[in-house]
Amino acid sequence: MPLTAAASAREILTGLHEVMAGRGTAQSKLDKVVDLVAGKMESEVCSIYLLRDNKLELFATHGLRKEAVHVTRLNLGEGLVGSIAAEGRILNLAEAASDAEFVYRPETGEERFHSFAGVPIIYRESPVGVLSVQHAEPRRYADVEIEALQTVAMVLSELIAGARLVDGARRRRLRSAGPLRLSGLKLVAGMAKGQAVFHEPRVTVEHTVAEDVEAERDRVYGAFRKMREQIDNMTREAEFGTTGEHAEILETYRMFAYDEGWSRRINEAIDSGLTAEAAIERVQQRTRARMREIDDPLLQERMHDLEDLSNRLMRIVSGRMGTAAQTGLAHDTVLVARNLGPAELLEYDRRRLKAVILEEGSLTAHMTIVARAMGVPVVGRLSDVRHTVEEGDTILVDGDNGSVLIRPSRPLQTSFDQRMALSQKRRAQFEAIRSLPAETTDRVPISVMVNAGLAEDALSLELTGADGIGLFRTEFQFLVSATMPGRESQLRLYKKVLDAAGDKPVVFRTLDIGGDKSLPYLSSGGEEAENPSMGWRALRLSLDRSTLMKAQARALIQAAAGRVLRVMFPMVSEPWEYEQARALFEAQVQWAEQGNRPLPRLIEYGAMLEVPALAEMLDQLLPRLDFISIGTNDLTQFLFAADRGDPRLAERYDWLSPAILRFLKRVITAARESEKPLRVCGEMSGRPLECMALIGLGAENFSITPAAVGPIKAMVRSLDAAAIRARMDHWLARPPNDIRRALTDWARRHRVAVG
Template identity: 30%
Template sequence: MVRGIGISPGIIFGKAKTMIKNQVNLEKKNIEDRNEEIDRLVHAIASSKQQINEIAIKTRATIGESEAKIFEAHELILEDATLIDGIKDKINEEMVNAEYAVSVVAKQFMDIFDSMDDAYMKEKSADIKDVSDRIIRNLLGIEAWHLADNEDKVIIVAEDLTPSDTALLDKNKVLGFVTAVGGKTSHTAILARILEIPAISGIQGIMEKLHDGDDLILDGQEGIVIVNPSPDDIHDYQEKKKVYDNQLLLYKKYLNKPSITKDGKEVEIFANIGLPDDTDKVIANGAEGIGLFRTEFLFMNRKNLPTEQEQYEAYKDVATRLKGKPVVIRTLDIGGDKEVDYLHLQAELNPFLGYRAIRLCLDRKEIFMTQLRALLRASAYGNIKIMFPMISSVHELREAKQMLQEAKKALENEGILYNDTIELGMMIEVPSAAMMSDLLAKEVDFFSIGTNDLIQYMVAVDRGNEKIAHLYHEFNPGVLRMIKMVIDNAHEANIWVGMCGEAAANPYMLPLLLAMGLDEFSVCPSAVLELRYIMSKLSVDDIKSKLDTILMMAEEHAIEKYMEEYYDKHIN
């Protein structure tokens, strides 16, 4: 048995097909004609752009518009003056061959992004690698690997699969894949889940552990690969697959049903989105609304700020398609480690504590005002709610609210309609906000607890630091007590409170959050039906009677074990 990270769920049986990309010779060579070498580079970039455009077209047609934007971002990398000019300068100044220059300069950029904590920025490193590898292959006239016409129903085993590789996989030939490189938030993982191809990553030394023709069982949920399984292994996993498949069918029965517990407690299960096209997944999974629209993705992978009209069209599109269901839109959460070249933000030593989110917006007021106007204009067409991120003080919140009032007044003077009763909320993701949530609750209509950052700040753990990542734990007693305090303070002020961090989708956390009185869960669209099913099996009164005992436990692992046993008893 080999263990990795399950990045796309499902259980499959098949033969391994090891895919080793053609070796690229990146030997440093001295050249005589720099102009000729730059011409080679320009032609290779043009070919790369054409190939990526073709992949984007195919992705748009077979997977979806938002997934195609991954490759539109790749095209923008090919137009990035800093990267391309850096390669040309390398050729000009050192008189070296183009493929060597591409590899060196691209590696410099990749190292910068790899050193950042944010998963989105780390993925930008993978995008640069994908694009630079393509340029190098075109310089050397080497084709990327592909399956032969007579090969099908295989499980691909590879050191790495780029987003380009994954988007071009033929579902009729490929059952799943296993790689050494990659994580759950990578573009490759996202594409695998959309394509519904079970996949596992993070298996070091994979090419030595798995060989061409090996019989494999792949469990994408657990991240397990069984190599050359015994008859007993095959029988066990066939039974497990039946259970998994039946579970998916069971979840689908909860489509468009109310989210209600066994003892009649009704809550709301919303979905998170990054781009307007993600709305299709929200509707397909029967979410009761959108609990987090991450608007920063409208600002990324482009050369300039989106205009008020562009933003208005995007927000209006989502609100209209939700047909009156709530759409909670978070204002711009960018800066620090989320780089947008055209904003010319300075690199920071500690970006998570830096110039980002509401801090940037209150400083760059013209950017913030444009977004607020667009949001208000779109609110006339649906149930939009505005949410401010990373609020750390009452003063900060009031300053943001004042700007919203100015935007409303400007629209009134221009005779432009908007929803004058639009709800306003804020994220609780900074400990200071949680500690004075009783005061902040008097200023807004709702809270949304962002556990991803809140936990990180609470336990002083950099999630990207492998040595201490084990200390980042949603069942930390201090974290749980703070969440309960925020919910209690919100309800004391008669406002509702949701949660949009990863903890909201944790099945073992669900009973605790229900017992604490959380009103709304916002999760990835694919988790909506599973959560609704689990909720239907739970009694709030039962778990509530145990809440004080749980919150008195001193260790997170004890709490987690208790909740796992509770889940197994009531759900399985």
């Protein structure tokens, strides 16, 4: 009979404690463990595989052939057992042989067993083995059985480490290496250098079996109270204030701290006989396993917040409270962590914190948003970096390219210092032209605006000298909120942005959510899309959920009272979608009039051209618009049928392809003939060489990332617009083999500052 209660798990734990405390060799103890687990779980097979010399060796078994012990060996990633160890995940299969990862080893005699469940044996966050069970009857194991296996695996890790049954060769090789360059994910741009400091000392669970369950429960309750008090204090004292997106991020964090489900799972683990530290660790391991199964970046971020809190709770309950933030930074620091919560980042001294490098992290992470506002470079997705770096190592961080150099040699450090000095010199040059107009040498005025998504981003207008906000992504507020932002919350944000922009224009793009930007509190009502970027998102979602769009329209109308309101609809595919969205907005204007609410002085409506089909309907659409914007990111991937996030297609995703340039030329010409303002948004216009080509096509208005304003303005002020337009007309008529090379050579000959 399968396990049905925590009491059954406690029986296993008690038996394990007796085995480990008894006499005998490590091998004899492992033999007793597999017999014990198989008996208590009434499973026909229980096996232990340990990692030795980078191979998973069958070390003990109940139910498989004994002659296979120390004979059957699997590579990391090979078979079900190998994939568990390589990825640190949990497997629970009713029919093991039907799984694509299944590998049959005849010497084990396992062909008659159908069901399979396995968990990694983890020591100091690294898998060192696998504990598995099998049964002849096809069935999935219950959650309580999987949790029992995890508990056994935790206890086994102590025995295995103490008996030195596995080797740490891989880790030692990495640590003893000289200079090492790692490539990761660029999260926040910038260059920095400093000494490695670990965000938190690793709390090792030294005792897993509780002597007094109630005493352990009291320790956890006390730790929860202390942790919640800390979070409440941080939420009140956050340096970004008590309103806006950062406050909502911290409120989400606080919500997890008070989550009853999380505390209940830890309590249940204590019921099974674990110490407070072991109970927290077991729940944390389960969380990590779930994170590996989640594709949704927003839900992954929620799980990261929970792990961040688990680490905090573990430090409190063990009495090891000293994170690097609490002990203080003594020198210029590059912070090293698995992942980092937004509240913890805010605890650091910004004068000393130069950069952050993470094993995990994502572009939409709460911490990334806060770090961007702080101006701290961040590189993520650096696999096993905490086991690669030693405390105090010199680290060079190039957030512009997503690379990290650990323990650099003197020549490498000198080269990096020179690049940093050059970067600072270029920033000084950009600062010198900040207040000068973006005007070509032949007096063609160019509008350079910025993309934004947070209220704090409006400050970049003053810092960069940009002409306004050409694209305010209103969905950011929704992506960082735990619940649907109400009309009042949206109103406050939009008014704050308009106030910060002053007399400079702001273009608000209505919500672009759905698809790959899913929200946990907004159900699509259908199955997950195979191509989310081309699915139920943006204007399609807003028109379908008109209540959502009405609330946003009312907030924008009220926020822009007495001013010009510029509204842009994303992902318009056909003119009727634009008309329907505009009619919905104008109905809300009537609502405001009827309620005697103050109105905007003028409302301008625009559409984003991201879907190529819309280009075929411009003759119908342009007369109805006040302005049009080209979203180059989505447009180019749709034109090339190339996912911009797929690294295998990176070389083919080229904005300087004659196909995209001809397409853009046609749209730019159509807008000029209709006398409708056109703006190019997205990464393409933020790159000097590509922006030069766009000016050559006739574009004169751009919206780019704030960091790109200086380089783009410098390029514009060194460019003869008439000359590049004549050359582009020639190249579009007869494209050269490599138009990127041709543009680069032309820029060099004409001394255009393309970087």
